[in-house]
Amino acid sequence: MMRMPKIEIFKSDLEKLVGQEIRPKDLEELLMTAKVELEGVDAATGMLKLDCKDTNRPDLWGTEGIARQLRGSLDKETGMPKYAIKESEVVLNVDKKVAKVRPLVVGAVVRGLKFDSAAIQQLIQLQEKIALVWGRKRREAAIGVYDFDKIKPPILYTAFKDNEIKFIPLESTEQMSPKQILERHPKGKEYGHLIPGNDFPILIDSADNVLSMPPVINSAWTGQVTESTKNVFVEVTGWNERIVRLALNVMVTALAERGGKIESIKLKSQSKSSVSPDLSGDSMAIDGESVRRFLGLQLSDEEIIRLLERARYDVKRKDDKLLCVWSGYRTDIMHARDIIEDVGVLFGYNEMQPEIPHIYTVGSESEFEVFCRRLKELGVGLGFQETMSFILTNRENLFKKMETPPVAVAEIANPVSASLSAMRNWLTPSVLEFLTKNMHVEYPHRVFEVGDCVVLDERAETRTRTLRQICMTATDTKVGYQDLASVLDALLRNLGIVYKLQSCSCPHYIDGRATEIVAGENSIGTIGEIHPQVLNNWGLGKPVTALELSVDALWELVSKKRGAPIPKKHVHKVL
Amino acid sequence: MQYRLTEEGKDYLKHGLPEQQLCILLSKGTLALDDAKKKVKSFSVALAWAKQKKLVTFEGGKLALIKQPQDWPEQIAMAAIANGDETHIEIISTLLKRRLVEEVREDIRSRAEKLVGSEVAELTPELISTGLWRKVTIKPYNVTAVGERISPGKRQPYGAFLDDVRRKLISLGFREMNGPLIESEFWNFDALFQPQSHPARDWADTYQLKEPSQGNLPAKKLVGAVSNAHEGGWKYDWNPAKAARLMPRAHCTAVSARTLASEPVIPGKYFCIGRCFRPDVLDATHLIEFNQVEGIVIDPRLTFLNLLGILKMFATEIAGAENVKFTPDYYPFTEPSVQMSAKHPELGWVEFGGAGIFREELTNALGVKEPVIAWGIGIDRLAMFKLGVKDIRYLFTTDLDWLRNEAVV
Secondary structure: OOOOOEEEEEHHHHHHHHOOOOOHHHHHHHHHOOOEEEEEEEOOOOEEEEEEOOOOOHHHOOHHHHHHHHHHHOOOOOOOOOOOEEEEEEEEEEOHHHOOOOOEEEEEEEEOOOOOHHHHHHHHHHHHHHHHHHOOOOOOEEEEEEEHHHOOOOEEEEEEEHHHOOEOEOOOOOOEOHHHHHHHOHHHHHHHHHOOOOEEEEEEOOOOOEEEEOOOEEEOOOOOOOOOOOOEEEEEEEOOHHHHHHHHHHHHHHHHHOOOEEEEEEEEEOOOEEEEOOOOOEEEEEOHHHHHHHHOOOOOHHHHHHHHHHOOOEEEEEOOEEEEEEOOOOOOOOOHHHHHHHHHHHHOHHHOOOOOOOOOOOOEOOHHHHHHHHHHHHHHHOOOEEOOOOOEEOHHHHHHOOOOOOOOOOEEOOOOOHHHOEEOOOOHHHHHHHHHOOOOOOOOEEEEEEEEEEEEOOOOOOOEEEEEEEEEEEEOOOOOHHHHHHHHHHHHHHOOOOOEEEEOOOOOEEEEEEEEEEEOOEEEEEEEEEOHHHHHHHOOOOOEEEEEEEHHHHHHHHHHHHOOOOOOOOOOOOO | OOEEEOHHHHHHHHHOOHHHHHHHHHOOOOEEHHHHHHHOOOHHHHHHHHHHOOOEEEEOOEEEEOOOOOOOHHHHHHHHHHHOOOOOHHHHHHHHHOOOEEEOHHHHHHHHHHHOOOEEOOOOHHHHHHOHHHHOEEOOOOOOOOOOOOOOOEOOHHHHHHHHHHHHHHHOOOEEOOOOOEEEHHHHOHHHOOOOOOHHHOOOOOOOEEEOOEOOOOOHHHHHHHHHHHHHHOOOOOOHHHHOEEEEOOOOHHHHHHHHOOOOOOOEEEEEEEEEEOOOOOEOOEOOEEEEEEEEEEOOOOOHHHHHHHHHHHHHHHHOOOOEEEEEEEEOOEEEEEEEEEEEOOOEEEEEEEEEEEOHHHHHHOOOOOOEEEEEEOHHHHHHHHHOOOOHHHHHOOOHHHHHHOOOO
């Protein structure tokens, strides 16, 4: 599951931007309309810990955007927010050298800001969360925010070779070349892999001051934005227009919410010229009837329009449809469904009356699972303790410890730990592992498991097959083949399965104390005394007798006996 | 058990079994029935046993010998018994049936008589059958002392709990569906409309299979529909090779996808209880391998209120919680999505499950036109409550002591 952004905001700051106090008991439901979940309140600092649930709404990952929405939810300010953009003369030249390194850049200037400490903290947090989550750890979007008064436009976005440029990166005092920064600076080590080659993207102004090396680090000269900063320059670099554009739009509208005035800049490259930011959003027509039908709520068109305006849409009636318009800080709407969701959220899920659908269906359990339960009942009836273990294990457990020649199994390419790196292809090692964990528990131990295993199968769609197996073990100071043989007999007899035993030689059993179990002309499993080398490998101190049978084979035999066609294990038809 | 010959038995031992006498007579030649009757004592017994042992035939009014047996096992046995020797159990049942031997009652009686007037520690079969239990006193036990501690064979409690959940879902009209443990990314992600660039598909967030690493994609038509949905909706070039990559399934929603693509019965309510895998650190609150309970509801008339209704029904029926609250939630494949929390008397609000309506792009590509509600229950957390464990790893415990001693209710 995608890690969604967790943020901390000041309640007082939020209330200031919303324009009213919010009662603690209203806070949780109100925040839900901004798609954030209240995780906790720090009474001492007045900070709210929030989970931002919608990973497609970076505009709601900070106080400014949340407040913008809450003003709508509270009916204080509805309809689509409109931000005036004044054209400036600032030019950002884009050199073709960045085309293969980090091709896209957009930017804007925002003037007239009055930051307090809360605002600075929120700005930094927003920038960080957008770059981390939306920008996929800066790969798709890296954001730079600078004190614009220090910058002398035009600004150039180009790429330098390592020996062509040196600058003092932020949080350092010495001049370094790009490679040195990548090697020595903490941010260089963290994000350096995003610059794979020998060309390093650099933003530099016309006074030859380096602004930054995207996506790694700002220069110490531009420094950081502080409470005394009045005008800022914001830029976003990356690879995908939609992602980069949205990141910028969220940043500049957040700054505008703080009182800033947005000014556009000109982007000039060899091939074209454009202007940024582009805050134009989009629109979609929906019809009231489909909203009513989908939600199951009897809302009139007027009520729907009111709710959408609270969700910060502009809505115009067009023919018999509702044309919904939204601002460029949102890019998440793909389908009418996304707009209908906003209607529901603003209505309030806890205001709705849940309705159980009147669908008359007959419930049923998979016959195979019913059979497995019978099997488990027999195991319990024979006095065995059922256990349930992980399917994930490792090759050493499956083969080396079992003195069994290794075969290919379904192995994980990126395991979290080496001990859980392969899917088991048989069950006995799991049950032996269970026994090793209980050597100080009173004997005898009679333990069984019915569980899934995975084997490779070239003919299968997923080139693997899931097998259901049963393994039963008995261990005690004195235990032998005969003890478990009578258990096996009782089990198969009670399943109505006729079988015979054939002497076999399995590396994990003692020779001469092991047999293959044959029923219906096929081998369905084995039973034997575990070889002392295997016991030594596992560190087990008492003899163990074990059996392992294919539950799938038992199922087939039992189904054949009934004369019914063998129902497939998986309900859906194989495509 | 001791045996001795009956009077009849003694007689046969001395003179031979009736069928033995008949055979000896017939070895000299055939006999008419009436003649034989006169010459053999207990003729009817002789004839019956001789016929049963296939020693004689009756043809043309005359009895004839088929064969003369080598030996007479009953005689040998009776001789041994008379001698006080051991005999084979099987033959004794024949002798008992023919009333040629009887159990030695005296022994039983004498054993019982020895105990008369004393205080006995145990009631014996001899005391019971002779009635002499009336003449002994049975020593009182310290009956309040607990007996030896034994453990019954038992179900694993987490497995038993999942079976309870299964039964509940069936009673609510849900039908079980199943799927393979190893899935292709196609079924685990692509068929669920999760774009190939989604962070949940990154190396660190989902397991991938090393070997084999690529599987097969399903039918061209279906693959085409899904790829069109991705390219039209998310606007990128869909890569079939990525979709064919294999992984241990991360959720049972893959099974729902398979079911939707297999012309399911509509209206339909389906569920799946299955093992899923996600990379994480194994600790007291996280498992790498866990069970999920998930499913779908398909019907043309489904509304969002039904989604809330289904979740509330699960809270009531499966968790026994009356008080629930809903929060908007976000999954890539459902829109809208809801998370439900239920009020626990001690722990307060606890997340219990979530649901959403599958995006139309998803269901259309899989061939379903009707709205589909996808739901999931956080079953591991609920299992922990029901089993009274605080560490999630206990669901797969290797603690035999705990398993043996935990109450089953």
